[in-house]
Amino acid sequence: MGGPVARMSDSARLTPDRNVPGLIVKFGGYPLHHGGVAAIRTLGRLGVPMYAITEDRYTPAAVSRHLTRAFPWPTTGTEEPARLVDGLLRIGRRIGRPTVLIPTDEEAAVLIAEHQDELAGTGTGFGGFLFPRVEAELPRRLASKQGLHELCEEHGITSPAASFPESRSDIAEFAATASFPVVAKNREAFTRRKSPAVNGTTRIETPQGLLELARDWGERPGVILQEYLPREQAEDWIVHAYFDADSMPRAMFTGVKVRSWPPHAGMTANAYVVDNPELADLAARFIKQIGFTGIIDLDLRFDRRDGQYKLLDFNPRMGAQFRLFESESGVDVVRAMHLDLTGRAVPEGEQRAGHRYVVENIDLPALLAYRRSGYTTPHAPTRASGTELAWLAADDMRPFFTMLARFVRPGAKHLYQLWRTNRRGSTTTK
Structure with missing residues (x-):
């Protein structure tokens, strides 16, 4: 595992504004979310005060040593937007100062975009939240499969x-x-x-x-x-990036997905950083055309039959596996956003090619499933230059053990149900 000592020596060149906290915003019940834990750690290690909305006080995010305070707020994602906005403003007043919002799901990203004036307003009692300003309707359209497909057609981006x-x-x-x-x-x-x-x-x-x-x-x-797109004729790629107010990339990363769970169709379980200038140029061009600002997480499938990258998903937010990517100057997409929104420089640097990311609780079942399928990823390095684990961190052990405690029994059952669902989707619909 790439330890915190190495990361901190790399990130010593960063100068974040430690007077501006970050708030993890999530709606719905998914307590075992490694992306939220990673965002708390990546800014908390730089001395930025971190807060998080959690399902309860005993989620992995809530027990991180890098978290200043958890705000337990069980939601379903079906609440009226006005109620969610009011809840965010109440949390902002309790924090008491301008705070960077870090959404971890589409509901949160869309809510923030569609209620920008209310959330950023000076009459909030704490100075308002900080977040990338974007065309209000754009994140919802990007998160929609139909909306994304239409945007791809409008701008000449290949999609299935x-x-x-x-x-x-x-x-x-x-x-x-x-x-x-x-x-x-x-x-x-x-x-x-x-x-x-x-x-x-x-x-x-x-x-x-x-x-x-x-x-x-x-x-x-x-x-x-x-x-x-046939698995044997395709390869899954990911792009994570942060774009500033002019839709220019301040941090851009490309990688290849080795395994996901459920197999071939779910969240990343194992991935590598792989340089791909063609893919980076494609993403930058598309973002400039549509005028998006903020963090993106793209899933694309390279179709070997026609040599094209086909855009499958556009997440207008931080992806759960964003910590796969860090530049030589210590920048990841969450750090880039915080630096940019607080008026700090975002140091340039090449990505850590060959670095690997592993989500411990889902990679083992994914590995077994992929071995049975015979699927391979030619662009994945034969050996990793370093490994980032999603849960286990030497300087923050409690989230790992909390994940195990909440995962072992119900999590194993859930993995089995996902696997069965995936198999039903491929076999019983014949």
Whole structure:
């Protein structure tokens, strides 16, 4: 594991404003979120006071030694926006000074974008929150599968061919003309607001399988039916970056995903930093065209059949695996955002090529699943130049043990359910 001593010596050149805290903003119940813990650590190690919204007082984030205070606030993601905004403002007044907001999910990112004036206002009683200012509607559109697909078409960015059925007859017509297999996903990101049509990414092998699955989708199916990119002919890449108010990259990183959970369709379990100037240029060009500012987490699939990178997902926020990426000057995307929003310089530096990231509690089952599938990632280095673990850190052990305590029994059951769901999506829809 890349230890804190090495990280701190690299980051000694950074000069953050320690008078401006950070607040982890999350809505919904997902207490075992390693990204939130990583954000607390990465700024807390620089002396920035860190606060976090947590499900309760006993989540991994809540027990981090780098956290100044947790604000337990159980939410579901179905609350009215006004209630969530009021809750954030109450927390801001308790912190008592301007604070950088760090959203960890789409609901939080969209809420912040759509209520910028209220959250940044000087009449808040504490000076207001700090966050990248962006066109209010853009994060919601980017988080939507349909919205993202339309933006890609508008700006010449390649994405998988897709259909957005509005009725049962649309699905029947698609089944009669499409090439199978296809992939079904929920059209909108906010599936916690209602029962999702599909559970994650579902591969459908035949027209009959699609028609059978669609029986439960209702009269207006909220799905996207997407071209299937064969695993044996593709490779998954990720881009994490921070863009300033002029949509210019202040920190840009590229890497390749080795394993995910559920297999081939879920969150990153194992990944490497790999230099890819072509991919970095593609991301920078797209962000400039759409005028986005802030942190991005992109998932792309390289299709070896036509040599193109196809954009699958655009997360307008910090990704859970962002700590895979750090520059030689000690900058990651969360540090870059805090520095920029507080008027500090963001040091330049090359990314740590060959560095590896491992999420301990999901990488082992992912490894077993990938070995059975025979999937390989040619661009992954044969040996890592260093490894960042998602949970275990020598200077902050309590989040790791808290994760184990909350994960072992219910977590193992959840992993099994995810695996079964993934298998059903690939086999019983034939």
